[in-house]
Amino acid sequence: MTGETIYLTGFMGAGKTTIGKKLGEELSMTVVDTDKMIEEICQKKISDIFKEDGEVRFREYESRILKSLSLKHAIVTTGGGIINSQENRRFMKENGIVIYLHCDPKVILRRLRDDTTRPLLEKNKDKTVVNMLDARLPYYLEADYTVNTTMKSVDTIITEMTHFLNRYSFCWAQHK
Numbered sequence: 001m002t003g004e005t006i007y008l009t010g011f012m013g014a015g016k017t018t019i020g021k022k023l024g025e026e027l028s029m030t031v032v033d034t035d036k037m038i039e040e041i042c043q044k045k046i047s048d049i050f051k052e053d054g055e056v057r058f059r060e061y062e063s064r065i066l067k068s069l070s071l072k073h074a075i076v077t078t079g080g081g082i083i084n085s086q087e088n089r090r091f092m093k094e095n096g097i098v099i100y101l102h103c104d105p106k107v108i109l110r111r112l113r114d115d116t117t118r119p120l121l122e123k124n125k126d127k128t129v130v131n132m133l134d135a136r137l138p139y140y141l142e143a144d145y146t147v148n149t150t151m152k153s154v155d156t157i158i159t160e161m162t163h164f165l166n167r168y169s170f171c172w173a174q175h176k
């Protein structure tokens, strides 16, 4: 690998945290999860941050944490809404490689059916997932690479990603 930071983006339930952890093991890279960092720093769960501080404040914490990470050879698994900020999108592109994990809304809903930890999915889960993904899709697609995770096992996704990263680092080395 190039020593660059890999940013994983995607909708809630696309598997950023799950895939990031496995990819980190596979490539011996440090993995940092922005949601987990926010929870650690604030000493409270994301759902409580949304309730007590509000979403606007949460987005401020998220952007601040993203920009405070000065990592080399690391994977950053991001919160699903990090791409709503143009500044965050530009920061990730300038500081590493952005990989978007796409997932069909039906599969997202299946994965998160019983989940109660995502405050934005507390009401009208079905409609919210479809509408929110639709609105965010152009931002997600600004990524350097897209992996469709729909109906794929974690191992298959990791294989696809490592193939891409190997090709990418070969091209990168040639242009150095």
Ligand SMILES: Nc1ncnc2c1ncn2[C@@H]1O[C@H](COP(=O)(O)OP(=O)(O)OP(=O)(O)O)[C@@H](O)[C@H]1O
Pocket (backbone or CB within 6 Å): 010, 011, 012, 013, 014, 015, 016, 017, 018, 019, 035, 078, 079, 080, 111, 112, 118, 149, 152, 153, 154, 157
């Ligand atoms: N490829 C997959 N196949 C089946 N289940 C998966 C897959 N990837 C993730 N999951 C499951 O989906 C759920 C959500 O995954 P995960 O927490 O990694 O999503 P996320 O993208 O990090 O979401 P968020 O943006 O809310 O942090 C978990 O229960 C996880 O085990």
Ligand SMILES: O=C(O)C1=C[C@@H](O)[C@@H](O)[C@H](O)C1
Pocket (backbone or CB within 6 Å): 011, 012, 035, 046, 078, 079, 080, 081, 082, 117, 118, 119, 120
């Ligand atoms: O998609 C989103 O806006 C979110 C995704 C999660 O990762 C958390 O960052 C939070 O629940 C908000």
Ligand SMILES: [Mg+2]
Pocket (backbone or CB within 6 Å): 016, 017, 018, 033, 035, 077, 078, 079
């Ligand atoms: Mg996550």
